[in-house]
Amino acid sequence: MLKEAISQSQLREWQQEINDISAEFRLTITFNQINTAVHRLEDLCISQGATDRTRQQHQISLLQYINVAINNEHQGNTAKVDIYHQLIRDSEGHILAALSFSAVNHALDKPDMFQALSAIQIRIADMLSSAIRTYINSSDLGLKHSPGITHIVDVQAFINAFDEHIWIKNTHGIYIGCNKSVERAWRKSTDQIVGKSDFDLFDQRTAEAFVEGDKLAIETGATVVVSECEEVDLNFNKVWLETIKAPIYDAQNQLLGVIGMTRNIAKHKEAEEQLILAANVFQNAVEGVVITDSDGNITEINQAFTDITGYSREEVIGRNPSMLSSGRHPKSFFERLWNTLLVQGKWHGEIWNRRKYGAIFPQSITISAVFDKQNIIQYYVAVFADISAQKQNEEKLKNLAYFDALTQLPNRMQFMSLVEQELNHSNRAKKQLAILFLDIDFFKHINDSLGHVIGDEILIELAKRLSYALSDFDVLARLSGDEFVVMLPSIMGTDSVTSSIDKIRSVFERPFILDNAQSVRLTASMGVAIYPSDGDDHDSLLRNADAAMHRAKLDGRNNYAFYTESMTKQAVAQLKLQTAMHQAIANDDFYLVYQPKLKLDDLTPCGFEALMRWHDPILGDISPGEFIPLAEKIGLIWGMGLWVLKTACLQGVEWLTQGKTFERISVNVASLQIQRSDFVEQVRRILLETGLPAKHLELEVTESCMMHDPEAIIRDLKLLGAMGIALSIDDFGTGYSSLNYLKKLPIDKLKIDQSFVRDIPHDSNNTAIAKAVIALGHALNLQIIAEGVETQAQADFLRANGCDLAQGYLYSKPRLPDALVDFLPLVANMKP
Numbered sequence: 001m002l003k004e005a006i007s008q009s010q011l012r013e014w015q016q017e018i019n020d021i022s023a024e025f026r027l028t029i030t031f032n033q034i035n036t037a038v039h040r041l042e043d044l045c046i047s048q049g050a051t052d053r054t055r056q057q058h059q060i061s062l063l064q065y066i067n068v069a070i071n072n073e074h075q076g077n078t079a080k081v082d083i084y085h086q087l088i089r090d091s092e093g094h095i096l097a098a099l100s101f102s103a104v105n106h107a108l109d110k111p112d113m114f115q116a117l118s119a120i121q122i123r124i125a126d127m128l129s130s131a132i133r134t135y136i137n138s139s140d141l142g143l144k145h146s147p148g149i150t151h152i153v154d155v156q157a158f159i160n161a162f163d164e165h166i167w168i169k170n171t172h173g174i175y176i177g178c179n180k181s182v183e184r185a186w187r188k189s190t191d192q193i194v195g196k197s198d199f200d201l202f203d204q205r206t207a208e209a210f211v212e213g214d215k216l217a218i219e220t221g222a223t224v225v226v227s228e229c230e231e232v233d234l235n236f237n238k239v240w241l242e243t244i245k246a247p248i249y250d251a252q253n254q255l256l257g258v259i260g261m262t263r264n265i266a267k268h269k270e271a272e273e274q275l276i277l278a279a280n281v282f283q284n285a286v287e288g289v290v291i292t293d294s295d296g297n298i299t300e301i302n303q304a305f306t307d308i309t310g311y312s313r314e315e316v317i318g319r320n321p322s323m324l325s326s327g328r329h330p331k332s333f334f335e336r337l338w339n340t341l342l343v344q345g346k347w348h349g350e351i352w353n354r355r356k357y358g359a360i361f362p363q364s365i366t367i368s369a370v371f372d373k374q375n376i377i378q379y380y381v382a383v384f385a386d387i388s389a390q391k392q393n394e395e396k397l398k399n400l401a402y403f404d405a406l407t408q409l410p411n412r413m414q415f416m417s418l419v420e421q422e423l424n425h426s427n428r429a430k431k432q433l434a435i436l437f438l439d440i441d442f443f444k445h446i447n448d449s450l451g452h453v454i455g456d457e458i459l460i461e462l463a464k465r466l467s468y469a470l471s472d473f474d475v476l477a478r479l480s481g482d483e484f485v486v487m488l489p490s491i492m493g494t495d496s497v498t499s500s501i502d503k504i505r506s507v508f509e510r511p512f513i514l515d516n517a518q519s520v521r522l523t524a525s526m527g528v529a530i531y532p533s534d535g536d537d538h539d540s541l542l543r544n545a546d547a548a549m550h551r552a553k554l555d556g557r558n559n560y561a562f563y564t565e566s567m568t569k570q571a572v573a574q575l576k577l578q579t580a581m582h583q584a585i586a587n588d589d590f591y592l593v594y595q596p597k598l599k600l601d602d603l604t605p606c607g608f609e610a611l612m613r614w615h616d617p618i619l620g621d622i623s624p625g626e627f628i629p630l631a632e633k634i635g636l637i638w639g640m641g642l643w644v645l646k647t648a649c650l651q652g653v654e655w656l657t658q659g660k661t662f663e664r665i666s667v668n669v670a671s672l673q674i675q676r677s678d679f680v681e682q683v684r685r686i687l688l689e690t691g692l693p694a695k696h697l698e699l700e701v702t703e704s705c706m707m708h709d710p711e712a713i714i715r716d717l718k719l720l721g722a723m724g725i726a727l728s729i730d731d732f733g734t735g736y737s738s739l740n741y742l743k744k745l746p747i748d749k750l751k752i753d754q755s756f757v758r759d760i761p762h763d764s765n766n767t768a769i770a771k772a773v774i775a776l777g778h779a780l781n782l783q784i785i786a787e788g789v790e791t792q793a794q795a796d797f798l799r800a801n802g803c804d805l806a807q808g809y810l811y812s813k814p815r816l817p818d819a820l821v822d823f824l825p826l827v828a829n830m831k832p
C-alpha cells in the first residue's frame with residue numbers, strides 16, 4: 001500500500017540517488033558511519049520494545065541480504081525494484097557488508113525520509129551479528145560525500161582478526177564465506193573453500209559429521225555446540241576446540257543456511273577443569289567443610305560434613321552453625337573466637353560439637369573469613385576434622401601412663417600425684433590424712449601354684465571388692481603385683497582409719513571363686529602412716545606405711561600396724577571393741593540400770609534415768625562413755641537406742657502393774673536418733689507396743705541435736721510433747737547453747753551438767769554457772785535438775801538457789817530394777 005503511494009518517478013529518483021550513494025559507499029563507507037547507523041537502529045529497536053526474537057530476525061535479515069546481494073552479483077543482476085542490495089567491498093574487492101535500501105517512504109509528510117535497510121555483518125567472537133534497520137534522512141546521506149571519511153571498514157579483515165574459524169554455508173551445504181583462520185586451519189584459500197561442500201573438502205566420515213552438526217543446528221533452531229574435541233594446532237600445541245553452529249533464516253523465516261564457528265576453548269576448559277577439580281576436592285575432602293555467608297547462614301557443606309555431623313545438606317542450608325553447639329563451651333569462648341576471626345581473619349582451635357543424634361564430639365577446626373576487593377567479609381569457610389579417635393588415643397595413652405592396665409586402678413605415678421595434691425590441701429586445711437599399704441599374704445603361692453592367669457583374676461576381683469568397700473573420697477591404687485595402697489583423706493584420728501581397715505578386712509571374708517569353681521581364701525597385711533605425724537610428703541608416707549605393713553607381716557600376717565606403736569595399740573583396741581559390740585548385740589549382752597531422781601525440797605523420788613550397761617565376758621564392764629560414741633560412729637546407735645527405749649518402757653509397765661508408783665522414766669536420746677525422720681513414729685509405736693502411758697516417759701536430748709536442721713527437730717519435739725512425753729535438755733551448757741532455739745523448744749526441764757555441779761560451792765565459776773542456769777530455766781518456766789550430786793554441800797547449795805530436782809551418788813547410784821524398791825513406793829503407800 002505504501003509502495004503505491006509513492007510515485008514511480010519519485011521511486012526511480014530515489015533509487016538513482018541510492019545508486020549514487022552506494023557507489024560512493026563502495027569506496028568511502030566508514031566505520032563511524034556504520035556505527036552511527038547501528039546505534040540509531042539499536043535505539044530504535046529498544047524504543048520499539050524489540051524482543052530477542054526481533055533482534056534475531058534482524059540478524060537473519062542481514063545474512064539474507066548478504067546472500068541475495070552475493071547471488072545477485074553472481075547472476076549479474078544489480079538490484080531489485082523495491083529493495084536495492086549493495087555489497088560493500090574494500091579496495092581489494094573483499095566484501096565488507098551488504099546494504100539494502102528499501103525505497104519505501106514511511107512518512108509521506110516527510111518525503112525526504114526513506115527507510116533504509118542497512119545490513120552490516122559485524123563478526124565478533126561470540127558470533128553476534130547485527131542487523132540494522134534505520135530511517136536515514138536523505139540529507140544525512142550527504143555525509144557519504146564528506147571528504148573527512150578516511151577509515152574503511154574491512155569486514156573480512158574484521159573477522160580475520162579473530163583466531164576462531166568462521167564460515168557460512170547455504171542450505172545446500174555449500175560454503176559461501178570463511179575467514180583467514182579457516183584458510184590456515186584447512187590449508188586452503190577462500191576461493192578453494194567457497195562454493196564447495198564438506199564432501200568436497202573433507203573425507204567422507206568428517207563431512208558426514210559436519211553435515212550432522214548442521215542438521216542439529218537447524219533442528220533445534222538455535223545456536224548449538226556440536227562438538228568439543230582435543231586437537232593439535234599448527235604449532236603442535238594441544239588445543240581444545242569447540243564448534244558452535246546456528247541456523248540462518250530470512251525475514252519470512254525461511255532457512256538460508258548455517259553459520260559456524262570453531263574456537264579454542266583451552267582456557268575455558270582449563271578453568272572448567274580447575275572448577276571440577278576444586279568441586280571434587282571440596283566434595284571428597286576427608287575434612288568437613290562448611291561455608292556460611294557474612295551473617296553466618298550456611299550456604300554450602302560437603303559430604304564429609306554430613307558424614308561427621310549426620311546432617312544432610314537440606315537440613316543445614318540457611319541455618320546457623322550454632323545448631324551444632326554442644327553446650328560445653330562458655331559464652332566467653334565464642335566471644336574470643338569471633339574477636340580473633342574478625343581481627344586476624346582466621347581462627348584455629350578445638351571445639352566440642354553435637355552430632356544430629358545427640359553425641360558430642362571434639363573437632364579440630366580452622367575458620368577463615370573470605371574478603372571481597374573492598375575488604376568486606378563475604379563468606380566464612382570452616383574446615384574441620386573429627387578428632388574423637390585422636391582424643392580416645394590420647395586418653396588411652398594417658399591411661400597407660402597413669403592407670404594400671406590390669407585393674408584399671410590408678411598406678412603408682414597417679415597415686416603419688418593425687419597424694420601430693422591432697423597433702424597441699426591437708427596442709428592448708430590443717431587436716432590429717434592416712435596412707436594405707438596393703439599386701440596380700442602368700443600371694444606368691446597363688447601365682448606359683450595356680451598360675452599367673454588365676455593370679456591376675458584374683459587381683460582384678462580384689463580391686464573391684466576394695467573399690468566397692470571404700471568410700472568415693474578414698475583413693476585406691478595398685479602399686480605392683482599384689483601391693484595396693486589407699487589414701488584416706490580428711491581422717492579424724494585413728495578411729496576413722498580403723499573403720500576403713502575393718503571394711504578392707506571384710507573384703508577378705510568371702511572366698512575368691514575361680515573359673516574352675518575352686519575357691520581361695522586370702523588374707524592381707526596392712527600398714528598405716530598418718531600425715532603429718534608419720535611423714536610430711538608422699539614419699540616418706542608411703543615408705544612408712546610400707547614399713548608398718550612389714551611389721552604387721554612379722555606380727556603374724558592377716559594383721560595391720562600403724563607406723564607408731566601407740567597408734568597401733570589404740571587402733572587394735574578400737575577394732576576389738578567394735579567386734580565385741582557386734583557380738584554383744586547378737587548375744588543380748590546389754591542391760592539397763594536406773595538412777596533415781598528426787599525433788600530437792602522434800603527428797604521424794606520423782607523418776608528414774610535409764611542408763612545402758614555392757615558387760616563383755618572377755619573385756620569386762622565397758623563404760624557407756626566409751627561404747628555409746630563408738631556405736632554412733634559405726635552406725636549402731638539407732639538400733640541400740642530403740643532397744644533402750646523399749647526396755648525402759650517395759651520396765652515402767654512392769655512397775656505400774658506391780659502397783660509401784662513413779663512419775664517418769666527418762667531415756668537418753670542420741671542426736672543421730674532424733675535426726676531420723678521416723679523417730680517420732682518409732683516412739684509412738686514402742687509406747688503402743690509396751691503399753692506405757694506417755695505421761696510416764698521422759699526423753700533427754702542434748703543441745704547438740706539442734707545442730708542439724710533445727711526446724712525439723714523443733715517440729716518433732718513438739719509432736720512428742722503433744723503426745724504427753726516430757727522433754728529435758730541433758731548436759732545443759734556443755735554443747736551448742738542457743739537461747740534463740742531454747743525459747744522455741746517445747747521442753748520441760750533443763751539438766752545442769754555434772755561438770756558444773758562438781759566442786760560447788762567451792763568453785764566460784766561453777767557456782768556462778770549453776771546459779772545462772774537455774775535463773776535462766778526458771779525465767780523460761782522450766783524445772784531445773786542437777787546431775788552428779790555427790791555431797792550434801794552440793795545439795796544444800798542447789799536447794800538454796802532454787803534448783804528443783806537432783807540425781808547423784810548422794811542419793812543413789814544407777815541400780816538394777818530390783819535394787820530400787822526404796823524409791824518405788826506402792827500406790828497404797830503413796831504420800832498424799
Ligand SMILES: Nc1nc2c(ncn2[C@@H]2O[C@@H]3COP(=O)(O)O[C@H]4[C@@H](O)[C@H](n5cnc6c(=O)[nH]c(N)nc65)O[C@@H]4COP(=O)(O)O[C@H]3[C@H]2O)c(=O)[nH]1
Pocket residue numbers: 595610611612623624625628641644667668669670730731754787788789790807808809810813814
Ligand atoms: N561421777 C558421777 N557420775 C554420776 C553420778 N550420778 C550419775 N552419774 C553418771 O552420770 C551419767 C549421767 O548420764 P548422762 O549425763 O546422760 O551421760 C550418759 C549418757 O550420755 C550416755 N548414756 C548412757 N546410757 C545411755 C543410753 O541408754 N542412751 C544414750 N544415748 N546415751 C546413754 O552415757 C553417758 C554416761 O553414762 P554413765 O556412765 O551411766 O554415767 C551416768 C551416770 O552413771 C554421780 O554422782 N557422780
